[in-house]
Amino acid sequence: xxxxRKDPIIGRWVIISTERTRRPMDYKxxxxxAPEGPCxxxxxxxxxTPPEILAYREPGSAPxxxxxxxxxxxxxxxxxxxxxxxxxxxxxxxxxxxxVGAHEVIIESPDHERSLADQETGQIEKxxxxxxxxxxxxxxxxxxxxxxxxxxxxxxxxxxxxHGHSQLIATPIVPKAIKEEMYGARDxxxxxxxxxxxxxxxxxxxxxxxxxxxxxxxxxxxxFAARFPFETWILPKRHNPSFEDCQPHQVPHLAAILKExxxxxxxxxxxxxxxxxxxxxxxxxxxPEWFHWHIExxxxxxxxxxxxxxxxxxxxxxxxxxxxQYLRQxxxx
Amino acid sequence: xxxxRKDPIIGRWVIISTERTRRPMDYKxxxxxAPEGPCxxxxxxxxxTPPEILAYREPGSAPxxxxxxxxxxxxxxxxxxxxxxxxxxxxxxxxxxxxVGAHEVIIESPDHERSLADQETGQIEKxxxxxxxxxxxxxxxxxxxxxxxxxxxxxxxxxxxxHGHSQLIATPIVPKAIKEEMYGARDxxxxxxxxxxxxxxxxxxxxxxxxxxxxxxxxxxxxFAARFPFETWILPKRHNPSFEDCQPHQVPHLAAILKExxxxxxxxxxxxxxxxxxxxxxxxxxxPEWFHWHIExxxxxxxxxxxxxxxxxxxxxxxxxxxxQYLRQxxxx
Numbered sequence: 264x265x266x267x268r269k270d271p272i273i274g275r276w277v278i279i280s281t282e283r284t285r286r287p288m289d290y291k292x293x294x295x296x297a298p299e300g301p302c303x304x305x306x307x308x309x310x311x312t313p314p315e316i317l318a319y320r321e322p323g324s325a326p327x328x329x330x331x332x333x334x335x336x337x338x339x340x341x342x343x344x345x346x347x348x349x350x351x352x353x354x355x356x357x358x359x360x361x362x363v364g365a366h367e368v369i370i371e372s373p374d375h376e377r378s379l380a381d382q383e384t385g386q387i388e389k390x391x392x393x394x395x396x397x398x399x400x401x402x403x404x405x406x407x408x409x410x411x412x413x414x415x416x417x418x419x420x421x422x423x424x425x426h427g428h429s430q431l432i433a434t435p436i437v438p439k440a441i442k443e444e445m446y447g448a449r450d451x452x453x454x455x456x457x458x459x460x461x462x463x464x465x466x467x468x469x470x471x472x473x474x475x476x477x478x479x480x481x482x483x484x485x486x487f488a489a490r491f492p493f494e495t496w497i498l499p500k501r502h503n504p505s506f507e508d509c510q511p512h513q514v515p516h517l518a519a520i521l522k523e524x525x526x527x528x529x530x531x532x533x534x535x536x537x538x539x540x541x542x543x544x545x546x547x548x549x550x551p552e553w554f555h556w557h558i559e560x561x562x563x564x565x566x567x568x569x570x571x572x573x574x575x576x577x578x579x580x581x582x583x584x585x586x587x588q589y590l591r592q593x594x595x596x
Numbered sequence: 597x598x599x600x601r602k603d604p605i606i607g608r609w610v611i612i613s614t615e616r617t618r619r620p621m622d623y624k625x626x627x628x629x630a631p632e633g634p635c636x637x638x639x640x641x642x643x644x645t646p647p648e649i650l651a652y653r654e655p656g657s658a659p660x661x662x663x664x665x666x667x668x669x670x671x672x673x674x675x676x677x678x679x680x681x682x683x684x685x686x687x688x689x690x691x692x693x694x695x696v697g698a699h700e701v702i703i704e705s706p707d708h709e710r711s712l713a714d715q716e717t718g719q720i721e722k723x724x725x726x727x728x729x730x731x732x733x734x735x736x737x738x739x740x741x742x743x744x745x746x747x748x749x750x751x752x753x754x755x756x757x758x759h760g761h762s763q764l765i766a767t768p769i770v771p772k773a774i775k776e777e778m779y780g781a782r783d784x785x786x787x788x789x790x791x792x793x794x795x796x797x798x799x800x801x802x803x804x805x806x807x808x809x810x811x812x813x814x815x816x817x818x819x820f821a822a823r824f825p826f827e828t829w830i831l832p833k834r835h836n837p838s839f840e841d842c843q844p845h846q847v848p849h850l851a852a853i854l855k856e857x858x859x860x861x862x863x864x865x866x867x868x869x870x871x872x873x874x875x876x877x878x879x880x881x882x883x884p885e886w887f888h889w890h891i892e893x894x895x896x897x898x899x900x901x902x903x904x905x906x907x908x909x910x911x912x913x914x915x916x917x918x919x920x921q922y923l924r925q926x927x928x929x
Contacts, residue, residue: 266915268820268821270819270820270821271780271784271792271795271796271820271821272776272777272780272781272784272792273773273776273777273779273780274780275821275823275908276821276909277821277822277823277909277910277911277912278909278910278911278912279912279915279916280911280912280913280914280915281915284913284914284915284918285825285913285914286914286918286922287865287866290825290865290897342911354820355799355803356792356795356796356799357799357820357821411907411909413907434909438907438908438909439907439908439909440606440907440908441907443605443606443908444605444606446606447604447605447606447607448605451604459604459605459689460605462604462689463604463689466688466689466690470688486603487601487603487604487687487690488601488602488603488604488608488609488610488612488690489610490608490610492618493620531620532620532623533620540907564623574744574746574772574773575608575771575772575773576609576610576611576744576767576771576772576773577608577610577611578610578611578613578675579610579611579612580613580616580617580618581613581618582599582612582613582614582617583612585617585619589619589620
C-alpha cells in the first residue's frame with residue numbers, strides 16, 4: 264500500500280511508494296524517445312492495458328477491443344490504490360495515512376501520432392467529456408477529497424509513452440497548491456465580497472496586454488505573475504467553482520480555446536513539452552462561491568527548476584505581456 | 597530594472613526579467629556539456645568576471661588576479677539589481693515592485709575539475725566562511741529581506757558553468773518556501789512552546805532509521821516526507837535560527853558533514869546533479885526562537901517534475917528509510 268506522509272513543518276503531503284520502490288540502481292537517465300515495442304494505447308492492443316473503466320465507442324463495438332474514440336483505464340502502475348480505508352496514524356510528531364485513491368489514464372484518441380493540439384475540436388470535446396464523467400463517478404467515493412486531472416506531454420515533461428493521454432489522480436487529501444489557492448481566494452472574498460478569479464477575468468479582458476485569445480465562454484491569458492515563460496491559463500468567463508459542473512453548451516468552447524491556446528504555444532515556441540493541470544474545487548463540499556476553476560498550462564522550455572524546486576521562487580525571463588504578444592500574433596491555420 | 601510581481605491569489609512573488617528578455621527563439625535545448633572557451637572562473641581569467649567583492653587569497657597576491665582560494669563576484673547577468681529603491685506599486689488588483697537586490701557568485705576553489713564534495717574539508721570551511729561573511733555584509737542593507745544561498749551542481753540541475761560555484765541572491769521579499777516554514781514553525785511553537793526543528797532532531801536521533809550521519813554539532817537525515825528520492829537535510833543539533841550566526845567552532849563540523857553527505861549521495865546514486873539551498877531566518881529581525889536554520893540537498897535523479905510543478909504534490913519512489921539505509925551503508929573513503 265502506498266503511503267501519504269505529511270511534512271510536519273509546512274503541512275505538504277507527499278506520496279511515498281512502498282511497492283515497486285526504486286533502489287539507487289533503478290534510476291536511469293531520462294529517456295528522450297519512445298520505448299520500443301508495440302504501443303499499449305493503440306487500437307488492437309487493448310489487452311496490454313487494464314480493462315477499460317469508460318470508453319466512447321462505435322455502436323456495436325465490444326469493450327476492450329478496437330472501435331473506441333476515447334478510452335479510460337486504470338493506471339497499470341498506480342501511485343495510489345483504490346482498495347482500503349483511509350487510516351490516519353501518527354509516528355512521533357509525524358502524520359501519515361494509507362495511500363488510498365485512484366489513478367486513471369485517459370487515452371485521448373486512437374491515433375498514435377496526433378497530439379491533443381492537433382485533434383479535431385470534436386475529439387477534444389470527447390476527451391473533456393471523459394474527464395467530467397470520471398470526475399462525477401469518483402465524487403461518489405466519500406474517501407476522496409480531490410480529483411486532479413493533468414497531462415504530461417513529451418518525455419521531458421514526464422510522459423512515459425508517446426501516444427496522447429491525460430491522467431486523473433484522486434487523493435484522500437487536498438494538494439497544497441489547491442489549498443493555497445482556496446485560502447487566498449477565500450481571504451479575497453471575505454475582504455472584497457468578490458471572487459478574485461472573476462476580478463482577474465475582468466481586469467485582463469479590459470487591459471488585453473496579457474490576453475492570448477477569448478471566445479463567448481472562456482479566455483486564455485498569460486498570468487500577471489507567470490512562473491514560466493509562455494505559461495498560460497484558461498478561465499471560464501462566468502463564475503463556476505468546479506470544472507465538472509461545466510455546462511454542456513460550454514464544452515465546445517472549452518475544446519476550441521484549449522486547441523487554439525496549445526496551437527499558439529506550439530507555433531510560438533516550436534512544440535515544447537508541456538504540462539497542464541485542471542484546478543477545480545475539492546470534493547465532498549459544494550463548490551465555494553469564492554473559487555473559480557481554471558486550467559494552468561506550463562510549457563517546459565527552461566531549465567529553471569534549479570533552486571526553484573527548493574524555494575518556490577521563480578525567475579521568468581520572458582515578461583508576460585511579451586509572451587502574450589508572441590502568442591497572439593502567430594498565425595493560426 | 598527587473599520586476600518582482602506577486603501572484604494575487606496565493607501571494608507568491610516571481611522575478612520577471614525586463615532586460616535581456618528572452619524571445620521564443622532564444623530558448624535553446626538544455627546544454628548537457630560545458631560551454632566552449634576558457635573558463636571565466638579559473639585563476640588567470642579573473643578579468644573575464646566582474647571585480648571581486650571578497651576573496652580569501654595568499655598574502656601579497658593582488659585583487660582580481662590569481663592567488664585566491666575562494667572568490668566572490670557579482671553575477672555578470674544578475675536577476676536583481678543593487679541600485680534603486682524598493683518602489684511598490686499597484687496595477688489594478690496586482691502588486692509589483694522594483695527588482696532591487698543582489699546576486700553574487702561564490703567560486704568555491706581555483707580547481708576547475710574538483711567538485712565541492714571532493715574538496716578538502718578545510719577548503720569547504722572557507723566556502724562556508726565566505727557565505728557567512730557575505731551575509732553579514734548584505735544584512736546591513738535595510739532594503740533586503742532575505743539572503744538565499746544555493747548551489748546548482750551539474751548542467752541538468754541548472755548550472756551554466758562546470759567550475760564549482762554557489763550563488764547568493766538577496767531579495768526585497770521573503771521567498772514563499774521560507775514564509776511557509778516560518779508560519780508552520782511559529783504555529784508549532786505557539787501550541788507546544790518548542791521549536792519543531794528541535795523536535796525533529798530529537799526524534800530522528802532517537803529513531804535513527806532516517807539518519808544518514810551525525811557529528812558533535814550536526815546531523816544529516818532523509819526527511820520523513822522527502823519530496824525527492826535521496827533528498828537529505830543537514831540540521832544543527834543546537835537550536836539556532838540563523839545560518840550566519842554559526843559559531844566559528846561549528847564551521848569545521850558543518851564542512852565535514854556537508855562533505856560526507858554529498859559523498860554518500862555521490863557513491864549511492866552515482867554522482868547525480870543536485871541543488872542545495874540554505875534555509876535561514878529573514879533579515880531585519882532577530883532570528884525568531886521558533887526557527888532553526890538547515891540545508892536542504894535535492895539530488896535530481898527523477899523526471900518527477902511533471903505535474904508536480906503545478907500542484908506542489910510530489911511522488912517519491914524511494915521510501916526515506918530505504919534511502920537513508922543506502923546512504924549509510926555505502927563505504928566512504
